[in-house]
Amino acid sequence: MSGNINSYESPFCTRYASEEMQHIFSADKKFTTWRKLWVALARAEMKLGLNITEEQVKELEAHINDIDYEVAAQREKEVRHDVMAHVYTYGKVCPKAAGIIHLGATSCYVGDNTDIIIMRDALQIVRRKLINVMNNLAKFADEYKNLPCLAYTHLQPAQLTTIGKRATLWLNELLMDFDDLEYRISTLRLLGSKGTTGTQASFMELFEGDTSKIKQLEKMIAEEMGFDSVVPVSGQTYSRKVDSQVLSVLSGIAQSCSKFSNDMRILQSFKEMEEPREKSQIGSSAMAYKRNPMRCERITSLARYVMIDSLNPAFTSGTQWFERTLDDSANKRISVAEAFLGVDAILNIMMNVTDGMVVYPEIIRRRVMAELPFMATENIMMDAVKKGGDRQELHERIREYSMTAAMEVKQYGRENNLCELIVNDPMFMVTKEELDAVLKPENYTGRSAEQVDEYLDEFIRPILESNKDILGENFEMKN
Numbered sequence: 001m002s003g004n005i006n007s008y009e010s011p012f013c014t015r016y017a018s019e020e021m022q023h024i025f026s027a028d029k030k031f032t033t034w035r036k037l038w039v040a041l042a043r044a045e046m047k048l049g050l051n052i053t054e055e056q057v058k059e060l061e062a063h064i065n066d067i068d069y070e071v072a073a074q075r076e077k078e079v080r081h082d083v084m085a086h087v088y089t090y091g092k093v094c095p096k097a098a099g100i101i102h103l104g105a106t107s108c109y110v111g112d113n114t115d116i117i118i119m120r121d122a123l124q125i126v127r128r129k130l131i132n133v134m135n136n137l138a139k140f141a142d143e144y145k146n147l148p149c150l151a152y153t154h155l156q157p158a159q160l161t162t163i164g165k166r167a168t169l170w171l172n173e174l175l176m177d178f179d180d181l182e183y184r185i186s187t188l189r190l191l192g193s194k195g196t197t198g199t200q201a202s203f204m205e206l207f208e209g210d211t212s213k214i215k216q217l218e219k220m221i222a223e224e225m226g227f228d229s230v231v232p233v234s235g236q237t238y239s240r241k242v243d244s245q246v247l248s249v250l251s252g253i254a255q256s257c258s259k260f261s262n263d264m265r266i267l268q269s270f271k272e273m274e275e276p277r278e279k280s281q282i283g284s285s286a287m288a289y290k291r292n293p294m295r296c297e298r299i300t301s302l303a304r305y306v307m308i309d310s311l312n313p314a315f316t317s318g319t320q321w322f323e324r325t326l327d328d329s330a331n332k333r334i335s336v337a338e339a340f341l342g343v344d345a346i347l348n349i350m351m352n353v354t355d356g357m358v359v360y361p362e363i364i365r366r367r368v369m370a371e372l373p374f375m376a377t378e379n380i381m382m383d384a385v386k387k388g389g390d391r392q393e394l395h396e397r398i399r400e401y402s403m404t405a406a407m408e409v410k411q412y413g414r415e416n417n418l419c420e421l422i423v424n425d426p427m428f429m430v431t432k433e434e435l436d437a438v439l440k441p442e443n444y445t446g447r448s449a450e451q452v453d454e455y456l457d458e459f460i461r462p463i464l465e466s467n468k469d470i471l472g473e474n475f476e477m478k479n
Helices: 011-016 019-024 027-047 054-062 069-079 082-093 107-143 163-187 201-206 211-224 241-270 294-309 311-318 326-354 361-386 391-412 418-423 432-438 448-466
Strands: 148-153 156-162
Touching: 011 326, 019 027, 019 107, 019 326, 027 054, 027 069, 027 082, 027 107, 027 211, 069 082, 082 107, 107 163, 107 241, 107 326, 107 448, 148 163, 148 361, 156 163, 156 361, 156 448, 163 241, 163 448, 201 211, 241 294, 241 311, 241 326, 294 311, 294 326, 311 326, 361 391, 361 418, 361 432, 391 418, 418 432
Parallel strands: none
Antiparallel strands: 148 156
16 A cells, blocks of 8 residues: 555556556646646747747746746645746746746636647557557457357357457457547647637737737647647637547447456356466455456446546536636546546556456357257258258257257256257258267358458558557556
8 A cells, every 4th residue: 555544545546547647647747738838839929029039938948847836836825826826936947038928828728738738648548558459359359260159149149159259349349449539639639829718819919910920829839739730719718528529539448348348257257268367366355266357347347437437528518608617627627537547547457358368168169069059950950951851840840849958958957958859850860970060160150250350451450550669568467
């Protein structure tokens, strides 16, 4: 245990999220970004002819990282305004530039632009980890594309699929999330320098009505901060719909990971597959034999939180009045950060689980063979019809035998004797050897293996190839 045991600490910080993602939402990241934005503003204003010198800009640049947080806190206590407290603190270490810091801007110039920058940087971390999860699942799908297993509808055995084909279902939902993520990153825009109500009135004053310079100012700031453009229109803030759109992407990832983790929990109950397990891991304090799917349970749990949390910015977006209200602030600083921290934790566990999933082919085959006679009846019936049998009579007999065999299994716990009933009935004109030849699981998986190859080649491998420099990341579970 670490930290202050006498006050609340977020489990995201103490237990779940990575230090990398935590830093993105740290105070230091926030306030150094404020200073970078002030530098970008001053530099652009200087180049566009305002009375700002190169010496002042260089002084600001030299002091981006040496923030005196004690001075800032004391000043905020006095003036009750965080932005002005940090303008003051910045000016204390930049006396030559103190008078031109934040020139023409409103608080949202640093606050909202920083929020966009933070979300962009956080989305890049999510992107990297998501691609590594996809890479793990792609390798797993390819390895097990030919291994038959039961497929389920309504959680009841239906037909057969393969382990690898099922993995492509998990992978395809993550691909949908990846596409959404790519779009959201590519269309994310800075607020820019819009002024108090979005009209840029203060900059009209500074630049004496020269609108071309005002537009150029925003372009220069955007480029310095790594963006192609700024929002075309706004009130005081960027539209809070942006937060909702970003968290919708995170919610989608959480949904996909929850689907995966729930499937894995069921498969572990079936004893067909298991999540990785540490040598000394304890599954239960009371039952030493248990192997609980604790990692996938954590994915499920965190995903539920993120999915619900995504409603926060939706309501915030829908309740902003006119050019802005401040009922967004308290909610926004919690909900956006925690959605990212939650998805970061989820993807960390996903990297761990998908890199070490354990498959038990013998258990899988035993469960397949217990159900395969029911699934093979269509083929058995059609072979008998080819030999001269009556399809309707055969169908009725198979229906009766299937019900009898099911009762033997369910009511008496006996082996499935459907094949024995069929072999012993002359109507089917089939020997045990012939029936054994029919009962090969590989004959009932359709195009599963081929679908895996086609899917990976067409949709997944191009993404992995274009991002090969970030592949190979893994995550070791510590708790």
